[in-house]
Amino acid sequence: MKRLLALLLITSCITACAWLPGQAQETPAPNPITKRASILVINDIYRLDNLPYVRSLRAALEEKEGDVLLLHAGDFLFPSLLSQRYDGEQMVNVLSYLDGDGKAFDERMFITFGNHEFEKGKLKHAEMLQKRITESQFAWLGTNVEFREISPGRRMVQADNLLPSKILTVNGMKVGIVSATTDVKGADYIQRFIPPQEAVRNVTRELRKQGAEVVIAVTHQTVQEDKDLLTALGDDAPDLIAGGHEHERQSLQVNGRRIVKADADAVSATIVRLSVTGSKLPQASLEFVDLPGKYAADSTVQQQVTHWENRFGQEYCAEKNAPADCLASVLGKTQVELKAEELTIRRFETNIGDWLVDIAREQFAAQGAQVAFLNSGGMRLNQNIPAGDITRKHIDTLFGYPARLVMLKLTGKQLQAVVDRSIQAWTGNGHWLQISGFAFRHNPDKGTAEDLSLITPQGLRPVKPDETIYAVTGDYLIDSSGDQDGYTMLSDKLIVDPAQPRIELKDQVVKALQQAGSTGIAPKVEGRICNTAVKGSPCLLD
Numbered sequence: 001m002k003r004l005l006a007l008l009l010i011t012s013c014i015t016a017c018a019w020l021p022g023q024a025q026e027t028p029a030p031n032p033i034t035k036r037a038s039i040l041v042i043n044d045i046y047r048l049d050n051l052p053y054v055r056s057l058r059a060a061l062e063e064k065e066g067d068v069l070l071l072h073a074g075d076f077l078f079p080s081l082l083s084q085r086y087d088g089e090q091m092v093n094v095l096s097y098l099d100g101d102g103k104a105f106d107e108r109m110f111i112t113f114g115n116h117e118f119e120k121g122k123l124k125h126a127e128m129l130q131k132r133i134t135e136s137q138f139a140w141l142g143t144n145v146e147f148r149e150i151s152p153g154r155r156m157v158q159a160d161n162l163l164p165s166k167i168l169t170v171n172g173m174k175v176g177i178v179s180a181t182t183d184v185k186g187a188d189y190i191q192r193f194i195p196p197q198e199a200v201r202n203v204t205r206e207l208r209k210q211g212a213e214v215v216i217a218v219t220h221q222t223v224q225e226d227k228d229l230l231t232a233l234g235d236d237a238p239d240l241i242a243g244g245h246e247h248e249r250q251s252l253q254v255n256g257r258r259i260v261k262a263d264a265d266a267v268s269a270t271i272v273r274l275s276v277t278g279s280k281l282p283q284a285s286l287e288f289v290d291l292p293g294k295y296a297a298d299s300t301v302q303q304q305v306t307h308w309e310n311r312f313g314q315e316y317c318a319e320k321n322a323p324a325d326c327l328a329s330v331l332g333k334t335q336v337e338l339k340a341e342e343l344t345i346r347r348f349e350t351n352i353g354d355w356l357v358d359i360a361r362e363q364f365a366a367q368g369a370q371v372a373f374l375n376s377g378g379m380r381l382n383q384n385i386p387a388g389d390i391t392r393k394h395i396d397t398l399f400g401y402p403a404r405l406v407m408l409k410l411t412g413k414q415l416q417a418v419v420d421r422s423i424q425a426w427t428g429n430g431h432w433l434q435i436s437g438f439a440f441r442h443n444p445d446k447g448t449a450e451d452l453s454l455i456t457p458q459g460l461r462p463v464k465p466d467e468t469i470y471a472v473t474g475d476y477l478i479d480s481s482g483d484q485d486g487y488t489m490l491s492d493k494l495i496v497d498p499a500q501p502r503i504e505l506k507d508q509v510v511k512a513l514q515q516a517g518s519t520g521i522a523p524k525v526e527g528r529i530c531n532t533a534v535k536g537s538p539c540l541l542d
Contacts (some may be wrong), residue, residue: 032278037063038172038403039216041270042262043073043244044114046080046382048094048305050266052297056209057100057269057289065273066171067108070098071259073244073496074114074181077132079380080399082312087128089135090308096137097301109138110166112179113145114220114244121187126156129189133159141165141179141218144199146191156189165203167212173276176207177216178238180229182221182245184429196221197229201236212273214282219246219426222427223252223259230254239282240272246428247343248380249288254398258284263343265383266291272542327393332513333520338385340398345427346376348531353379353434354525356505357513360472363503367496370454371437372472373418374505378403390513395506404475408494410453413465417489419449424486431485438463438538441530451541455528460540463495475502 038061042054048221076095091506099106120128120249126147133140140162147155167176196219204215217238219226223246230237231254242256243250247264253255262270276282300541319328339350353376361372361498380400410418421442422433426444439460441451453460454469463469479488484490527538 004302019128020441034275034277035171035173035213036065036273036275037067037069037073037173037214037244039069039240039272041071041073041242041272042266043220043242043262044075044247044264045072045091046076046078046083046116046265047265048082048308050291052305053291053293053295053299054266054269054298055072055100055298055301056295058098059100059196059273059293060295069170069175069216070106070109071108071216071218071242073168073218073242074112075116075244076111076114077129077399078119079382081393081400082308084400085315086308086311090312092132092136094301094308095305097304099137099197100535102137102297102300102304105161106138108170110141110177110218110219110243111136111138112141113181115182115185118185118187118190121185123156123188125187126189130157130159133157133162136161137165139167142181143179143203144194144196145181147193148189148191148357149219154206165207167207167210172215173274175203175216176210176212178203178207178215178217180217180219180221182225184425184427185231194223197232200229200238201233204233204236210248214221214239214261215275216240216242218242222246223250223261225466226259227252227254230257230259237389240274240284242270242272247341251286251288254476256281258286260286262288310348322371327391327396329392330389331392331510332390332516333518334385334387334390335509335520335522336524337387338390338523338535340379340381341384342382343428345379345434346430346432348534349434349527349529351523351525352385354513354526355521356435356509357434359508360474360505363405363420363505363508364470364472367407369407369468369472369503371415371435373422373433373435373475374403375430375487376432376434376472378474378476379484380432380520387542395509397514399417399506399509401476403505405472406475406478406492406500406502407496407506408471408473408478408490409496410469410471410494411465412463412467412469414489415463415469415471416452416465418471418487419452421486421489423449435528439528439530440478440538441532441541443532445533453541455540459508470496474505 055383076091082090089486096102141163149155165178178200183193207215215238226241226243243261249263250261252259260270262268271287273285274282332510338352340352357372357374359368381398387529437455440449452463477484477488478492527540530539530541
């Protein structure tokens with residue numbers, strides 16, 4: 001009886017479970033495929049030195065990991081010493097060889113505009129920028145940069161390789177690319193900068209509609225602006241920000257999306273390995289690679305670098321009737337590292353800044369100069385000078401433009417206005433001042449410059465609004481034919497002696513190095529600018 005009952009149950013199950021013709025079968029869903037792509041990120045490259053190692057790193061990655069997307073987050077045309085002569089042509093040429101072939105278009109290299117790409121901002125310079133773009137063997141991204149129109153449908157800067165965005169396939173992964181550039185440096189040939197959050201949101205949505213599985217924003221703005229962008233955009237945010245503008249490596253996450261930046265001048269590069277599985281949020285692993293590190297210089301790229309450096313040295317020294325190796329000649333020594341890296345000297349008091357401005361004030365000491373100030377944007381070295389020799393190349397790069405000195409007659413109120421301008425938009429701008437003969441307290445959180453005081457032989461004393469102050473500065477800040485770095489409260493009408501020949505600061509710096517002899521210089525930060533956000537920094541006002 002038990003066997004019969006079991007047989008009836010089995011038969012019943014077979015009948016009930018049997019597939020009937022015309023009835024759909026349920027097929028188990030396949031496991032989603034994980035796709036992977038490697039991204040190589042560099043940013044803020046003013047010198048050619050490390051680019052041969054970038055090529056070697058890229059080649060090694062391509063050999064192991066297939067297609068590699070190379071992203072440059074802006075700042076390279078200017079302000080290097082070579083670009084003073086070649087307007088960035090040397091940079092475009094060498095960057096075009098990062099795929100190993102400088103004559104073939106690189107389908108997987110994209111670069112965005114940095115503020116230094118607009119260093120030459122007059123209408124007449126649009127043609128120069130246009131030329132740099134069209135001769136590039138890679139694509140430029142200008143999502144939020146709107147150039148002026150010449151006629152309907154035709155802009156002052158446009159090219160087939162200047163794109164608002166791009167979608168491409170990297171190792172089977174559909175990747176969308178968008179960009180955002182800070183508006184801290186405009187140009188007459190730019191109509192406007194579209195607000196980055198607006199531009200990135202709209203383009204990211206469109207790229208995803210087109211099937212992008214991953215969206216990358218290549219940005220040249222502060223890390224805080226990058227964070228704000230990811231926070232504000234929410235689900236419309238890009239999956240990765242490959243950033244520039246700041247010059248030190250950074251990595252952080254906002255709502256599961258990563259922001260990365262490498263060190264300037266390709267001292268390091270960032271490798272981001274992306275993986276995406278189905279509809280899940282893409283995952284990113286990160287590796288900073290110090291260069292040169294274990295990598296040998298790529299011979300083809302090195303050949304181009306050597307060509308440009310030799311050409312420049314020969315032309316530059318010949319014009320000065322100097323030996324062909326004049327840039328390597330030693331002008332003096334320093335006992336300490338001199339802090340001249342751009343984002344340091346444009347945000348803080350530095351030892352080389354103090355030294356330069358002290359030299360400027362000394363030139364008018366006999367005429368009663370009490371203070372001096374110089375815009376840090378005129379200090380163009382963008383690298384620290386290690387203890388040891390100071391060469392002609394260091395000094396000639398530092399002074400990218402003439403720095404002719406004048407003495408002004410100001411009121412205390414006008415000096416306060418100068419200081420207030422210095423701290424505006426405190427994100428590493430060239431109008432930030434290095435100062436001598438006075439001190440103040442800078443509160444970045446409140447955006448204030450307080451406790452303005454003169455440094456006198458008797459000690460510090462507060463500046464009175466109506467008192468007369470004799471101040472030394474560079475004539476760029478009083479030249480109303482230019483932008484004066486925003487110091488419109490100054491003018492040539494304030495010059496004490498308009499007939500006096502203007503002193504070139506660079507010549508006085510060379511003299512000071514020679515006078516220091518073999519002992520060398522050893523400037524230090526005195527605490528003239530007291531930053532309330534930096535604990536433990538020296539402050540004369542305390």
